[in-house]
Amino acid sequence: MEGLREITTGRGVLLIFDEVITGFRLALEGAQGIYGVTPDLTCFGKIVVGGMTVGAYGGRADIMNVVSPLGPMYKAGALSGNPVAMAAGIETIHRLQQSNAYEQLEENAALLADGLNDVFAEAETPLTINRVGSMMTLFFNLGPVNSWESVATSDREGFTRFFHNMLDEGVYLPPSPFEALFVSLAHTKADIERTIEAARNSLK
16 A cells, blocks of 8 residues: 555555445544555545445545535535434444444454464364454465465365355355455454354364
């Protein structure tokens, strides 16, 4: 991301971050806050308003000043500025600011990742977990996983069997071996411990 920032700045090109998944989930500042890279524009999804229907974007003042009513670019939509969604968003942000939500998410996500690593090691089954905060993806290979070439070496059939075994255990994972899964504030430590035990049973 630092490289993209340098290239786009040098060539006068806008750098736009899609934080539909990472925004407010990783930190109030999103991924850009964690990695210390500031884009020119950022796109957000419904997480901005606590799960209600909305899309949002924001960025540098000189860009945003082009948008109506300050500038000539007209932007509207059926839910633009919806007062219920906006109120929900403001309340969501206040609650996140006044809680230890991100510390709790980090603690529980680390607990899940460490537990899964342990049970896969016990079963002598290759696993690489790429994790940032409460987001993680399970790759059925020895890793490291940092490119399409390394992703492509994953045991997809093994993941599919594991996915169905986990369903039988009552744990619903993303069905694709390349999708991220998330720990939420609704997940308790008991939920995570049950997930780890389900993974142990599924690997057997």
